[in-house]
Amino acid sequence: MTTPVTHPFLQVENLARAYPSPSGGDAVTVFDHVNFRIHKGEFVCVTGHSGCGKSTILNILAGLDSATTGNVFMDGREVSGPSLDRGVIFQSHALMPWLTVLQNVEFAVKSRWPNWNKQKVREHAMRYIELVGLKGAEHKKPSQLSGGMKQRVGIARAFSIEPKMLLMDEPFGALDALTRGVIQDELLKICAETQQTVFMITHDVDEAILLSDKIMLMSNGPHARIAEIVNNTLPRPRERSAIHKQPHYYPIRNHLVDFLVSRSKQFGALRDAPDAPSSPTVFDPDDLLEPFELTQPESVVVPVPPIGKPHIHLVNA
Amino acid sequence: MKKLTLSQKAGLLSVGLLAVILLVWQLATLPEAKGVAADVDPEYAALMGGGTSTAASSFPTPAAMAQTVWDKLSDPFYDNGPNDKGIGIQLAYSLARVLGGFVLAAVVAIPLGFAIGNSRVFYQALNPYVQLLKPISPLAWMPLALYTIKDASASAIFVIFICSLWPMLINTAHGVANVRKDWLDVSRTLEVNPLRKAFRVILPAAAPTILTGMRISMGIAWLVIVAAEMLVGGTGIGYFVWNEWNNLSITNVLFAIFMIGVVGMALDSLFGVLSKRVAYQE
Numbered sequence: 001m002t003t004p005v006t007h008p009f010l011q012v013e014n015l016a017r018a019y020p021s022p023s024g025g026d027a028v029t030v031f032d033h034v035n036f037r038i039h040k041g042e043f044v045c046v047t048g049h050s051g052c053g054k055s056t057i058l059n060i061l062a063g064l065d066s067a068t069t070g071n072v073f074m075d076g077r078e079v080s081g082p083s084l085d086r087g088v089i090f091q092s093h094a095l096m097p098w099l100t101v102l103q104n105v106e107f108a109v110k111s112r113w114p115n116w117n118k119q120k121v122r123e124h125a126m127r128y129i130e131l132v133g134l135k136g137a138e139h140k141k142p143s144q145l146s147g148g149m150k151q152r153v154g155i156a157r158a159f160s161i162e163p164k165m166l167l168m169d170e171p172f173g174a175l176d177a178l179t180r181g182v183i184q185d186e187l188l189k190i191c192a193e194t195q196q197t198v199f200m201i202t203h204d205v206d207e208a209i210l211l212s213d214k215i216m217l218m219s220n221g222p223h224a225r226i227a228e229i230v231n232n233t234l235p236r237p238r239e240r241s242a243i244h245k246q247p248h249y250y251p252i253r254n255h256l257v258d259f260l261v262s263r264s265k266q267f268g269a270l271r272d273a274p275d276a277p278s279s280p281t282v283f284d285p286d287d288l289l290e291p292f293e294l295t296q297p298e299s300v301v302v303p304v305p306p307i308g309k310p311h312i313h314l315v316n317a
Numbered sequence: 318m319k320k321l322t323l324s325q326k327a328g329l330l331s332v333g334l335l336a337v338i339l340l341v342w343q344l345a346t347l348p349e350a351k352g353v354a355a356d357v358d359p360e361y362a363a364l365m366g367g368g369t370s371t372a373a374s375s376f377p378t379p380a381a382m383a384q385t386v387w388d389k390l391s392d393p394f395y396d397n398g399p400n401d402k403g404i405g406i407q408l409a410y411s412l413a414r415v416l417g418g419f420v421l422a423a424v425v426a427i428p429l430g431f432a433i434g435n436s437r438v439f440y441q442a443l444n445p446y447v448q449l450l451k452p453i454s455p456l457a458w459m460p461l462a463l464y465t466i467k468d469a470s471a472s473a474i475f476v477i478f479i480c481s482l483w484p485m486l487i488n489t490a491h492g493v494a495n496v497r498k499d500w501l502d503v504s505r506t507l508e509v510n511p512l513r514k515a516f517r518v519i520l521p522a523a524a525p526t527i528l529t530g531m532r533i534s535m536g537i538a539w540l541v542i543v544a545a546e547m548l549v550g551g552t553g554i555g556y557f558v559w560n561e562w563n564n565l566s567i568t569n570v571l572f573a574i575f576m577i578g579v580v581g582m583a584l585d586s587l588f589g590v591l592s593k594r595v596a597y598q599e
Contacts, residue, residue: 064502082505094499096598098521107517143598161507209594 016069031224037116045208048218087163093154096143102138112161128160148179168200219267250283377568404477410552430489455480469549481534488530492523524595532588
C-alpha cells in the first residue's frame, strides 16, 4: 500500500522513562531502549501487557508527557510538546459534555484554523461528522450518545484537524464487541481514504491484525522494550468477515498470542543475556508459517521429574 | 378512586401541615378566657395585671397576621420618613447591599480562585490565609469596617463582601483544580491558547462547582445582612426587624421574618435555575 521512503516519518530513538520510586528508593524504569520508525501512511499497532508503558510512549509522542532520555522526531523535527500535527483519540473519548457533538468537533476545527469563519468551520466539522456516520446526531450532547457514538465523535474530532499523524490509546477498549467491530470497519475505511499515519495501542490481537501494517510487541515492565515487530502483510482491503481465511492470519495470530502469553515474560531474562539482540526481532508472516508448525511438537514436551527426590504421595491426611 | 401522584400527595401533605400550624397558632393566641372573676372591678383587675385589656397577647392571631401581611404588601413602597418605610423599600435596601457585596466578592473570588486552582504554588501560599480568615464571623469585621470606611452602609456592604468571598473562592479553586485531565489534554493537543482554554474549557467545566459556591455565598450573605443591618441601622430589613422590636410590634417582626424567608427562598431558587443552566451530564 505504501512505498517505504528513505527517511522515516516518525523516528523514536532510545526512548526511556523512569518514575521516582514511591518508597523513595531507586527510580523505576518503566521502559528503556525503545527504538522504532513509522513511515508515512503506515498503521502501527502496539500491544503488550498493562504496565509496560505503552500509554506513556503514546503520551510522549503526543507531547503530553516527556521522556527521561531519548528523542522523538516527526517529519525531521523534534517533538517537544503537544501539536496540532498529531491528533489524539483518547480511550475515554474526552468529549466536553457541555458542548454538542457539532460544537465538540467545531472546537477542534476552530483551534486548527482560527481564521476560518463560522460557516466554513461548521461545514468542515459536519463533513467529518458525516464521515463517522453521525449525521442527524450533531446537536446532541455526549451524554445522550452511546459509548460507540461518543468514540465516533472522538474519531471525527481527531480526523477533522487533518493531523499528520493520529495517536490512539485503546480507542475501542471500553466498547462492546459488536460496536467495536462496526467502528473498526469505519476506521479502516477512513484510514484507507485519508492515507492517515496511525500509531495505535490495543490489547485486542484481532483488532491489531485487522487494522495494522506493523504490530509492535512490548515485553513486560519494568525495563520493558519493543521485543518484536511483526510485519502484517495481509492484503488490503481487508474484510472482517474474510480476514481469518487468509493463510497468514492464524500464524500471525498465534504468534501474537504466544508472545502475550509467554514470551513477553521471558524477554526480561533474554534481554540481560550477554548475546541479547540489541534491536527487536522483525517477523514477516512468511517466517511465521514454517517455524510455527515446527515448534508445535516441542511445546508438548513434559518436564521429567527431578531424579533423586522422592515423590510424595498423599494417601491419608 | 384515582391514584394520586407523588407531587399531589406531597402537596396535600403540605396544605395539611399548614392547616395544623394555623390551628395551633389560632389556639395558642385565643384571647384568654376571663381569667379573672367576673365580679372583680375591671379597674382593679387592670391594676393587678389581669383583666380584658391584657388578655389579648401582643402575639397576633393568624387572622390579624393575614390582615397585616395584606396591608403591608398592598402598599410596599410608601415612605413616611426614616422610621416608617414600606417593606418593599426596606427589602430593596437590603438586596442592594447584598448584591453590591456579592458582586464585589465574585469579582475578586472568581479570578483569584482561578489562579489558586491553576497553580499549586499559589494554592499552598494562600491556603493558610484562607483557612485563617474563613472561620471568622463576618460581623466581627464590622468595627474594623466602621473605623476604616467610616460609612455605615458601605460597612454593611463590606461585611457581605467578606462573608461571600470564601465559599466562592474555595469552590472556584476546587472546581478549576479538578477539571478532568482529559479535557485539558484535548486542549493541549489542539494547541488552544491560555485565554481560550480558560473561557472555553476550564470555565464551563468548573461552572457547576463555581455556581454552587455562589449559591452558598448568597445564602450566607442573606443571613448576614439581617444581623449587619441591625448593627448599622437606618434602612434595610434587618433594621426594620430591630425597629419593630423596639416598637414592640410582634406582628411586624413576624411579617419581616416571613419576608426574609420568602426573599431568601427566591434568591436560592434563582441560583438553582442558574445551576441547572450550567450543569452538564458526563
